[in-house]
Amino acid sequence: MGKHTETLRRMGRTSTRGREGILRILEETSIPLSPKDIRERFPEPKPDTATVYRNLSLLSSLGLVRSVALHERCRRYEAAGEGIHRHRVVCRGCGRIEAFQVTTCHLAGIEADIRRRFGFKVTDHSLEFFGSCPECRKKEGAK
Amino acid sequence: MGKHTETLRRMGRTSTRGREGILRILEETSIPLSPKDIRERFPEPKPDTATVYRNLSLLSSLGLVRSVALHERCRRYEAAGEGIHRHRVVCRGCGRIEAFQVTTCHLAGIEADIRRRFGFKVTDHSLEFFGSCPECRKKEGAK
DNA sequence: ATTGCAAATGCAAATATATTGCAAGCATGG
């Protein structure tokens, strides 16, 4: 009877080890994880890969997790709790990822503009910064 | 002797059909294309898939194209010309993509902040909006 | 124009990532 049982039940879903586990794992980390990362962090017995994908897809449709695209070969996921709004910085050199919380998000104006111009109703957005971390800058001769 | 021959030579690379083609194709479209899309737009004889991938990787490291992550299973690419700065709106319902140019990008302040807090030097960023396009809103009963 | 060499390409095979069908197992309501 995990911490998220209630949440899942309220949404008409059964609470299972796979689902509880994913939610717990994603809450414990500050950077988004790939399906593989997630599976590896499960204690034995690890759920099947297919189960991880199916549950990520379900939790995502319930809005409990959210996918983050960092220009890699695979997607990553993060917990999508209320009011949590994170952006990220990704190092092009070593792939290191830092997450940071933004105090105010300046993008509300743009979203209204999009509604006006395209009729699109924006539900969320994704903002990532790319560059070089201190270590990689050092290696490359401090640009 | 294509339009991009000079650019490539200046960067110490040979100008080939594959590279010229990719740059031309990406300039002709307003939305980012997948490697598959790109290959399909080549006139016969189409280059091999591996060639497309290798060239995208090269052009990307030269900064002539840039990858765009839209939470799909594959990456997309767009031309990365000087001063060109695009954002996108993606419909979660049908996958439709619209691109729009921003006049001023409000993010310079954040980038400075990142430099201060993490020592990361930001070279670029990626901003995408997700939501429902007019058609999908209609189908779903206008939310 | 011809030639030599490094770099680019095609092709096939290997990996990595993601999805699906189906039989067996588990969660929940009665």
Place this chain on the structure above:
DNA sequence: CCATGCTTGCAATATATTTGCATTTGCAAT
């Protein structure tokens, strides 16, 4: 505790991306 339907594991499949290697091409120096 039992029946039911949703979940899971497993194997097979689909899709995306990468790699090795032999061949061809681009291009600079004849």
